Amino acid sequence: MKRSVAVVIALACGVGAVLADTDPIAERRALMKHDGEAAKKMFDMSKGKAPFDLATVKASLQTLDEGATKTAALFPENSKTGGGTAALPAIWQNKADFDARFAQFKKDVEAARAGITDEASFKQLAPAVFKNCGSCHELYKAKSG
Amino acid sequence: MKRIVVGLAVVIAAGAALAWVLSAPRPRYSAEEWQKLGLSGDAAAGRLVFYAGGCESCHKSPGQDDPLRLGGGLELKTPFGSFYPPNISTDPVDGIDAWQPVDVANALLSGVSPNGGHLYPAFPYTSYQRMTPKDVADLAAFLRTLPAVKGKAPANALAFPFSVRRAVGLWKLLFFDNSGLSPDPSQTEQWNRGRYLVEGPGHCGECHTPRGFLGETDLKHALAGAPLPDGHGKAANLRGGDFLNWTDADIVEAITSGFTPGGDVLGAGMTAVVRNLAELPESDRQAIAVYLKSLPPLGPPAPAKP
Numbered sequence: 001m002k003r004s005v006a007v008v009i010a011l012a013c014g015v016g017a018v019l020a021d022t023d024p025i026a027e028r029r030a031l032m033k034h035d036g037e038a039a040k041k042m043f044d045m046s047k048g049k050a051p052f053d054l055a056t057v058k059a060s061l062q063t064l065d066e067g068a069t070k071t072a073a074l075f076p077e078n079s080k081t082g083g084g085t086a087a088l089p090a091i092w093q094n095k096a097d098f099d100a101r102f103a104q105f106k107k108d109v110e111a112a113r114a115g116i117t118d119e120a121s122f123k124q125l126a127p128a129v130f131k132n133c134g135s136c137h138e139l140y141k142a143k144s145g
Numbered sequence: 146m147k148r149i150v151v152g153l154a155v156v157i158a159a160g161a162a163l164a165w166v167l168s169a170p171r172p173r174y175s176a177e178e179w180q181k182l183g184l185s186g187d188a189a190a191g192r193l194v195f196y197a198g199g200c201e202s203c204h205k206s207p208g209q210d211d212p213l214r215l216g217g218g219l220e221l222k223t224p225f226g227s228f229y230p231p232n233i234s235t236d237p238v239d240g241i242d243a244w245q246p247v248d249v250a251n252a253l254l255s256g257v258s259p260n261g262g263h264l265y266p267a268f269p270y271t272s273y274q275r276m277t278p279k280d281v282a283d284l285a286a287f288l289r290t291l292p293a294v295k296g297k298a299p300a301n302a303l304a305f306p307f308s309v310r311r312a313v314g315l316w317k318l319l320f321f322d323n324s325g326l327s328p329d330p331s332q333t334e335q336w337n338r339g340r341y342l343v344e345g346p347g348h349c350g351e352c353h354t355p356r357g358f359l360g361e362t363d364l365k366h367a368l369a370g371a372p373l374p375d376g377h378g379k380a381a382n383l384r385g386g387d388f389l390n391w392t393d394a395d396i397v398e399a400i401t402s403g404f405t406p407g408g409d410v411l412g413a414g415m416t417a418v419v420r421n422l423a424e425l426p427e428s429d430r431q432a433i434a435v436y437l438k439s440l441p442p443l444g445p446p447a448p449a450k451p
Binding site: 033036037038039040043047086088089130133134135136137138140141142143 | 403
């Protein structure tokens with residue numbers, strides 16, 4: 001009996017690990033890539049390089065919201081190196097600040113989602129969203145060649 | 146036997162004396178020579194020199210956002226040890242309030258401090274030596290307008306023999322080109338402005354050019370990318386790879402907002418560089434782009450565009 005309980009627990013853990021995706025580096029890199037693509041679309045609009053399109057803005061903000069919600073949890077202690085990560089050790093030295101910055105990012109994205117209804121409100125609210133990218137990368141993302 | 150010992154002692158003493166003479170600091174200007182230039186220093190113009198030079202990237206007091214509070218103390222990790230950029234605010238005790246414009250000039254242009262000692266080339270006078278005397282005078286005037294900040298930076302923590310400051314004089318003999326920068330008349334004014342900003346105050350090569358065994362920049366591979374001194378990541382190749390696909394407008398955008406054509410936002414040391422360059426007139430950022438795009442390609446070719 002004891003043994004079968006152990007087997008069940010082991011199986012459950014194994015299945016859980018597979019479901020949770022065991023590669024946080026790949027997962028957070030993919031999320032960041034999507035964030036970048038979404039932010040870029042909005043950024044080009046804010047600079048007048050692309051025509052304003054509310055549907056694209058909304059879709060982009062949804063992507064950013066997903067990134068802001070999920071990414072912070074993808075930096076476990078065992079994911080400091082490997083997988084082409086550009087994460088700096090400072091993340092784990094200042095975890096509270098790092099997490100707080102993601103919380104602020106989410107807050108700014110949500111404010112943008114709630115408040116952007118046209119080009120004028122987009123121009124007003126988008127810069128606060130963009131500001132999060134650079135302020136976090138400065139401290140926590142290594143340069144890459 | 147006695148004669149050999151005496152002879153050896155003489156040789157060693159002569160060698161030491163020679164090293165001492167060779168390693169002597171050589172400021173570019175005496176007070177009289179600087180005076181003769183007749184530069185009064187324009188603080189408003191100096192503000193732009195301050196941002197072109199990225200002074201605050203290293204000298205800004207850490208842990209606060211005001212780029213004009215120059216208390217120093219941010220750790221700069223290198224293979225030779227840790228440097229702590231000093232307080233260059235106007236504080237009379239901890240800062241450089243007592244410095245005259247000629248002192249600022251000799252620090253920037255020859256890496257010599259007012260007390261006659263060498264400065265370590267972690268302070269990029271290796272690039273700043275290309276700055277014009279007028280820019281230096283303007284910068285000195287601007288620095289005088291900034292607030293006094295209390296507190297001294299920690300002492301540098303360097304490994305021997307790098308901890309011997311006088312030895313910087315020998316390093317300079319080997320590696321310090323202090324010949325300034327003359328405009329190239331065969332190129333446009335815009336190109337020359339770009340070259341001046343990149344090679345002079347902008348000191349791009351201090352990170353983007355690889356370094357040799359003693360920390361000297363390898364000019365055969367100028368701006369072709371290099372591992373960063375703190376061991377984390379790499380400064381991009383500005384003459385090869387993906388960068389070759391960037392347009393002038395892409396470069397201007399990246400050094401204005403940080404946004405790259407691929408949707409990344411520049412991080413690490415480039416965040417401060419972008420923050421500083423964004424203060425310059427658009428024409429200066431365009432000149433930088435024009436100059437960078439004119440460099441002969443080096444390194445991996447441009448990847449196919451998606």
